[in-house]
Amino acid sequence: MTATGTTADPAAPAPSPQAAPDRRRWFALAIVMTAAFMDLVDVTIVNIALPTIEADEGATTGQIQWITAGYALAFAALLITGGRLGDIFGRKRLFLLGITGFTVASALCGLAANPEMLVAARILQGGMAAMMVPQVLSIVHATFPAHERGKVFGLFGAIVGLGAVSGPLLGALLTEWDIAGLAWRPIFLINLPVGVVALVLGSRVISESKAPRALKLDLVGVVLVTLAMLALVYPLTQGRENGWPLWGFRMMAGSVVIVAVLVAYERAKTRRDGSPLIELSLFRVKSFAAGIAVQTVFGITTGIFFLTWTLYMQMGLGWSALRAGLTGVPFSIAVSVAAGVSVQKLVPRFGRKVLQAGALTMAAGVLVYAVEAAHYGLGIASWQMALPLVVMGLGMGLIVAPLTDAVLSEVPREHAGSASGLINTVMQMGNALGLSLVSVVFFNVVEDRFAEGAGDKAFLDGFHHSLLWAAAILVGIFLLMFALPKKAPRPVPEETVPGDAGTVPVDAGTGTPRPDGSRTGESRTDESRTDELVG
Numbered sequence: 001m002t003a004t005g006t007t008a009d010p011a012a013p014a015p016s017p018q019a020a021p022d023r024r025r026w027f028a029l030a031i032v033m034t035a036a037f038m039d040l041v042d043v044t045i046v047n048i049a050l051p052t053i054e055a056d057e058g059a060t061t062g063q064i065q066w067i068t069a070g071y072a073l074a075f076a077a078l079l080i081t082g083g084r085l086g087d088i089f090g091r092k093r094l095f096l097l098g099i100t101g102f103t104v105a106s107a108l109c110g111l112a113a114n115p116e117m118l119v120a121a122r123i124l125q126g127g128m129a130a131m132m133v134p135q136v137l138s139i140v141h142a143t144f145p146a147h148e149r150g151k152v153f154g155l156f157g158a159i160v161g162l163g164a165v166s167g168p169l170l171g172a173l174l175t176e177w178d179i180a181g182l183a184w185r186p187i188f189l190i191n192l193p194v195g196v197v198a199l200v201l202g203s204r205v206i207s208e209s210k211a212p213r214a215l216k217l218d219l220v221g222v223v224l225v226t227l228a229m230l231a232l233v234y235p236l237t238q239g240r241e242n243g244w245p246l247w248g249f250r251m252m253a254g255s256v257v258i259v260a261v262l263v264a265y266e267r268a269k270t271r272r273d274g275s276p277l278i279e280l281s282l283f284r285v286k287s288f289a290a291g292i293a294v295q296t297v298f299g300i301t302t303g304i305f306f307l308t309w310t311l312y313m314q315m316g317l318g319w320s321a322l323r324a325g326l327t328g329v330p331f332s333i334a335v336s337v338a339a340g341v342s343v344q345k346l347v348p349r350f351g352r353k354v355l356q357a358g359a360l361t362m363a364a365g366v367l368v369y370a371v372e373a374a375h376y377g378l379g380i381a382s383w384q385m386a387l388p389l390v391v392m393g394l395g396m397g398l399i400v401a402p403l404t405d406a407v408l409s410e411v412p413r414e415h416a417g418s419a420s421g422l423i424n425t426v427m428q429m430g431n432a433l434g435l436s437l438v439s440v441v442f443f444n445v446v447e448d449r450f451a452e453g454a455g456d457k458a459f460l461d462g463f464h465h466s467l468l469w470a471a472a473i474l475v476g477i478f479l480l481m482f483a484l485p486k487k488a489p490r491p492v493p494e495e496t497v498p499g500d501a502g503t504v505p506v507d508a509g510t511g512t513p514r515p516d517g518s519r520t521g522e523s524r525t526d527e528s529r530t531d532e533l534v535g
Contacts, residue, residue, distance in 0.1 A: 025143045027205040029152060031198050032136045035099050037159050038191055038198075039129045042106075043071070044167030046122075047310065048321045049175045049184040056183055059115035066119045069238070074126030075133075076428040077229040081222050083134035083422070084277050088217060091135045091142065092208040096199060098132025103195030110188035133424055141408060142209040153343050153404050166332060168310070169325030176322055218269055221277030224262040229425075231255035236433065282411060282419055290483040291407035292426050294355075297480060298399065299430020300437065301473045305366070307434075308442045308466040316459025317378060327382040331389040338397025347402045351487040355402050356478050362395025363474035370467040378456060395474075441469045 046068060053059060053067065086094040105125035112118035140152050174186040182189070232255040235248030242248070266276040283289045313324040338358075346354045369388035376384055404423070411419045442462040449458030 024205045024207070027201070028139065028143060028207065029155070031202040031206060032095065032139050033155065033159050034194065034198050035095070035102075035132055035202075036136045036156070038102070038194060039133050040159070041167040041170060042125070042129070042191070044306075045171035045174075045187050046071075048168045048171035048325070049187050052175055052184045053115075053118070057112075057115050057118070059118075063115040063119060067115075067122050070119050070123040071126035071129075072428065072431075073230065073233050074123045075130050076233055076425060077226045078127050078130035079134060079425040079428065080225050080277060080422060082130040082132070083138065083419070083424075085131065085217065086135045086138055087210065090208050090210050091138045092202075092206045094131055095135035095139065095206065096202055098128050098130075098135065099195055099199055099202065101128030102132055103192060103199070104128075106188045106191035106195065110182075110185045110192075137404070137408060137423070139206060139209070141411070143207060151344055153401050153408075155340070156401060156404060168321065169328065172321035172325045176320075216273065216275040218266075218275060218277035221262065221266060221269065224258055224265065225277060228255050228258040228262060229429075231258060232429070278422070279419070282422070285410050286483075287410050287485050288407055288419065290480075290485075291403055292422060293483065294403060294477060294480055295407065295423060296426045296430040296433075297473065297477050298403070299427045300434040301362075301470050301477070303431035303434020304437055304441060304466055304473075305434075305470050307438050308463050311442070312373075312459050312463035316456050316463065317380070318456070323382065327385055328389065330386045331393040334390045334393025335397040335400070338394045339401040340397075342398045343401045346398070352481055352484040355399055355484065356481045358395045358398025358402075359474050359478040359481060360395070361398065362392050363471045363478070365389070365391030365393075365395055366467050366471040366474065370464050370471070373460060373464055373467070378460060437469070438466070441466045 059067075082094065082098070102125060105121050105128055108121035109118055109125060112121055137156075140149065140156070144152055170190075171187050174190065175184050177186075179186045231251045235251045239245075239248045262278070263280065266278050266280055269276040270280065283292075310324065313319045313327065314321065319327075342354055342358070365388045368391060369385070372384055372388060373380060407423055408419055442465065445465045446458045446462040449461050454461065
């Protein structure tokens with residue numbers, strides 16, 4: 001007799017508690033990681049080609065800004081919704097839908113006849129990425145047993161590091177090569193073959209999973225989340241362009257009010273039918289709440305550094321996009337190496353000390369960079385940047401992969417999509433805050449120094465000032481990490497998964513919760529089969 005009173009079928013074979021996980025899971029991982037890499041690259045690849053797009057298409061400054069801002073706004077506003085849709089309709093289904101839409105939108109970007117069409121296609125592309133990206137971690141969480149997730153999150157951290165730097169490099173190469181006279185268009189068209197292959201293989205090797213109990217889409221929650229994101233991100237994106245008008249500050253203040261309304265509504269929604277868009281109970285999990293806070297502040301740091309670094313090299317030092325991209329290779333390699341080692345070797349032994357060491361290491365690299373930039377001035381060479389970039393990369397690698405593991409490791413599987421959407425959303429919001437601070441910590445210094453007749457050295461002074469801000473924030477992150485669990489979070493046992501009403505029996509082979517409480521080999525109704533993990 002099971003927890004729900006269902007009787008076992010005597011003709012069915014007894015479940016094997018040692019049944020091996022699906023061997024296709026590593027092929028599925030390769031597919032979802034490829035999709036994650038596509039998104040990470042696409043966020044940065046377009047920046048390097050914006051001057052060419054402006055020249056070729058006659059785009060206005062506002063249109064150029066919306067080519068990047070449109071993607072970011074759609075992505076941030078729909079991330080949580082995308083995660084919940086995966087919980088409801090199936091993570092594999094939403095992943096395949098997202099990658100199909102992302103590929104189609106990439107084609108529309110590459111074939112855009114005018115700037116207006118390109119902006120619209122980029123907004124569509126961001127929305128489709130929001131359907132696709134949350135399913136990546138959800139599929140990992142639902143497919144891999146707990147003892148393998150550390151290795152998987154290590155790989156994910158390496159992909160994050162590689163994608164962060166390879167985007168500008170790939171964009172510079174594709175634009176400079178001018179393939180078939182297409183100029184900037186290949187930066188989007190390159191997604192087509194990758195997307196088609198991922199779609200075909202993903203439909204075959206990814207296992208479907210849903211939340212173990214019936215959920216409904218919270219449409220009011222979707223509207224409130226979208227309004228809150230727009231009210232905060234839009235003025236941060238447009239503020240400096242419009243001289244930081246009063247309406248921008250009113251919108252940002254309004255976003256706080258909308259969030260308060262959202263929290264009250266989601267609490268009522270949870271009591272009424274148990275299907276909120278945001279599972280507020282997640283924030284009672286200490287590792288999740290603390291990890292989300294760290295993730296947000298860390299996003300501010302990366303938002304400040306990567307934008308000012310690019311402007312410093314290309315506008316201040318006068319380097320080509322290709323040289324700037326190649327300069328970042330040591331950073332990318334260091335992030336990948338440290339991310340892989342941190343989760344598999346260091347975190348199980350030292351716990352949160354690894355993440356704190358990462359914050360201090362990255363801060364040290366930033367300070368070394370500031371010293372070298374000031375010492376060598378406008379005559380600095382790429383190789384002279386290698387040391388601080390490697391140190392920074394090692395520090396970042398010690399943070400990104402363990403932090404993801406810390407946030408998700410104690411999250412119940414039925415809320416994996418919602419949690420994944422929140423992780424990506426707060427990172428995007430942190431980046432938006434960081435980008436808005438660039439106007440204060442970088443552009444204001446540059447403009448003041450130009451007014452004093454400093455010439456190109458104004459960019460050096462602005463970059464130096466930004467690095468000091470980044471180092472200070474990293475020290476703050478170090479202190480904030482004391483709120484994380486001291487030891488590595490213990491994974492949820494594969495035999496049981498905490499649910500809203502206690503313990504939910506799970507499939508002996510996959511560790512996936514059975515919504516009706518039955519185990520492998522037990523008779524179930526047709527309705528109960530729809531929510532289980534299928535091959």
